[in-house]
Amino acid sequence: MIDSTPEWAALIASAEEPPDLRTLFGADPERADRFTLDVDGLTVDLSKNLIEKAVVEQLVALARIADVESRRTAMVGGAHINSTEDRAVLHTALRGQPDDGLVVDGQDISSDVAAVLAHMRDFATRVRSGDWVGHTGARIRHVVNIGIGGSDLGPYMAYRALEAFRHDDIEVSFVSNVDGAHLHQALSGATPDETLFIVASKTFTTLETLTNARSARAWLVDALGAEEAVAKHFVALSTNEEGVAAFGIDTANMFGFWDWVGGRYSVDSAIGLSLMIAIGADGFDELLAGFRSMDDHFVSAPLSANAPVLLALIGIWYRNMLAWPTHAVLPYCQLLDRFPAYLQQLDMESNGKQVRLDGSPVTYETGPIVWGEPGTNGQHAFYQLIHQGTTPVPVDFIAFAHPDFTEPDHHDALMANCFAQAEALAFGKTEGEVRSEGVPDALVAHKVFPGNRPSTTIFAERLTPFVLGQLIALYEHKVFVQGAIWGVNSFDQWGVELGKVLATTILAELDDPALPTNHDSSTTALIERYRNFRKP
Ligand code: F6P
Numbered sequence: 001m002i003d004s005t006p007e008w009a010a011l012i013a014s015a016e017e018p019p020d021l022r023t024l025f026g027a028d029p030e031r032a033d034r035f036t037l038d039v040d041g042l043t044v045d046l047s048k049n050l051i052e053k054a055v056v057e058q059l060v061a062l063a064r065i066a067d068v069e070s071r072r073t074a075m076v077g078g079a080h081i082n083s084t085e086d087r088a089v090l091h092t093a094l095r096g097q098p099d100d101g102l103v104v105d106g107q108d109i110s111s112d113v114a115a116v117l118a119h120m121r122d123f124a125t126r127v128r129s130g131d132w133v134g135h136t137g138a139r140i141r142h143v144v145n146i147g148i149g150g151s152d153l154g155p156y157m158a159y160r161a162l163e164a165f166r167h168d169d170i171e172v173s174f175v176s177n178v179d180g181a182h183l184h185q186a187l188s189g190a191t192p193d194e195t196l197f198i199v200a201s202k203t204f205t206t207l208e209t210l211t212n213a214r215s216a217r218a219w220l221v222d223a224l225g226a227e228e229a230v231a232k233h234f235v236a237l238s239t240n241e242e243g244v245a246a247f248g249i250d251t252a253n254m255f256g257f258w259d260w261v262g263g264r265y266s267v268d269s270a271i272g273l274s275l276m277i278a279i280g281a282d283g284f285d286e287l288l289a290g291f292r293s294m295d296d297h298f299v300s301a302p303l304s305a306n307a308p309v310l311l312a313l314i315g316i317w318y319r320n321m322l323a324w325p326t327h328a329v330l331p332y333c334q335l336l337d338r339f340p341a342y343l344q345q346l347d348m349e350s351n352g353k354q355v356r357l358d359g360s361p362v363t364y365e366t367g368p369i370v371w372g373e374p375g376t377n378g379q380h381a382f383y384q385l386i387h388q389g390t391t392p393v394p395v396d397f398i399a400f401a402h403p404d405f406t407e408p409d410h411h412d413a414l415m416a417n418c419f420a421q422a423e424a425l426a427f428g429k430t431e432g433e434v435r436s437e438g439v440p441d442a443l444v445a446h447k448v449f450p451g452n453r454p455s456t457t458i459f460a461e462r463l464t465p466f467v468l469g470q471l472i473a474l475y476e477h478k479v480f481v482q483g484a485i486w487g488v489n490s491f492d493q494w495g496v497e498l499g500k501v502l503a504t505t506i507l508a509e510l511d512d513p514a515l516p517t518n519h520d521s522s523t524t525a526l527i528e529r530y531r532n533f534r535k536p
Helices: 006-015 021-029 053-065 068-077 107-131 153-161 178-188 208-222 229-233 241-247 270-300 307-321 339-351 383-388 407-428 431-436 441-447 463-488 494-510 522-536
Strands: 036-039 043-046 142-146 171-175 195-200 236-237 254-256 328-330 367-373 395-402 457-460
Touching: 006 053, 006 307, 021 307, 021 407, 036 270, 036 307, 043 463, 053 068, 053 307, 053 463, 068 463, 107 254, 107 270, 107 395, 142 178, 142 208, 142 270, 153 171, 153 270, 153 339, 153 463, 171 178, 178 195, 178 208, 195 208, 195 241, 208 229, 208 236, 208 367, 229 236, 236 241, 236 270, 241 254, 241 494, 254 383, 270 307, 270 367, 270 463, 307 328, 307 463, 328 339, 339 367, 339 463, 383 407, 395 407, 407 457, 431 441, 457 463
Parallel strands: 142 171, 142 195, 195 236, 236 254, 328 367, 328 395, 395 457
Antiparallel strands: 036 043, 043 457
16 A cells, blocks of 8 residues: 555655745745746746655655555556446547557547547538538537537637637537536527537436437427428537437447546547637647647656656655645636636546455545636635635646737736736745744734745746646546545546436436425425425
8 A cells, every 4th residue: 555655654754844935035046947847938937846866756756655556557558447437537548649549449549539539620620611501401600519518618718718719600508517507508599400419428317418408409390390400500529320320310420539538638639629629620630639748748758758648747746745735726727617627627537536446445535626727817706815814725827928818018917917826825924034024023923924824836837728638638647646646546436326216216306296205304395395395
């Protein structure tokens, strides 16, 4: 077990007196350079983390003893590292090259990936050019992606992030919640004969997605007065051909992927079709190239100079040795407003686990609570706690030099705030400094900033499809490394099942005239109250 190794113990001992950023920066004028990595133009400045050479060495030793490198080799080679589902984990193959010739379980998956990409490219290009028309001959101007979790968060986040690269005349809406308000919002004002629905579901059994898809189909058929309209207005993204056919979507208009693509790792699979329609096939290729750039770095850079590995190890240092439970992601970029939500699924569904691969309970903390909002908004809301709260919150700041939609003075203000927050967190303000400003005695304690609060700044020239691909892969691999060290399966999600089963039971009971007897008193009372409220 990882927590009974000498490497773990050494880190626990180091954590008794964590490094101090004021001292470290004071002692080493080269610190920023020493702890900054560049991956094909993506800068990762780790210098404001509570690390120094010895701690990094200890962390790298921990990665070695946890066999991170062989697990990485196993993943990219197609071993069934998702052991509870007996599946390979090959999202890296989604951005491979057709001539990679990766054969897994007897299947040439490089060719499979290339074939689906070609199908997507052809379809997206036809929709964008107006060659693909709806039932009445009208061109498509509105695409509605219906999906949830990994079948929504990735394309939605990326669609928003890449606003500057979108097609001018095609709008994409994303409907995920089974709350009818969500579909209503997407369809109000929509023109049925110009609307294309993309039903995105790996399993094609997800209650929310199928409920929304059925309502969308009814809306369309009702408006266009013909069942046949479905063929021109519905396509599917799925691994479940039978389910797609049973729903009534022509499987010629199905874009497939495979069980070795986890939902939360699927934005660069067929699940990205809505994004490809928005940014074009070439833009999507650029996104894939960005993923590939980070993949290449991840598999080839030494552990001590490997951006995702170091982010992961620093996260372990904070989570397990310093016992800090949360991690904030704060993009100084409005266009990345859904990036924290995307990372919540990526990280928390992957590493929110309580047992190891062999089923034995973990004896240490695993995945942190991931949260965040774009800056500067957060500064006027929750940053108070980050600066002066009782539990430090490690932060990732994400920023870009060139804005897409702003006047230069806006952007300078945005960036100044980003840099200032990282500086304030790291160095704080001492009692002496507060007093020297003439602050009255009674207020001094209130105005002290403890400092030594860690952050990483991830910085690039511009938020392009390439950079977004790099950024996503950076976090994918970070999550992988942490899962490898904790010895958990980062690729299953059994914890979401119980609620789904209970919801199915309760759904049937809501209409049943008899009051259910199989629940606790609170659940039964809630069901009863609901029924009473719903009485005409
Ligand atoms: O319930 C969780 C989950 O299975 C996620 O892992 C997944 O991304 C999401 O639901 C959607 O699943 P599907 O794509 O099969 O509809």
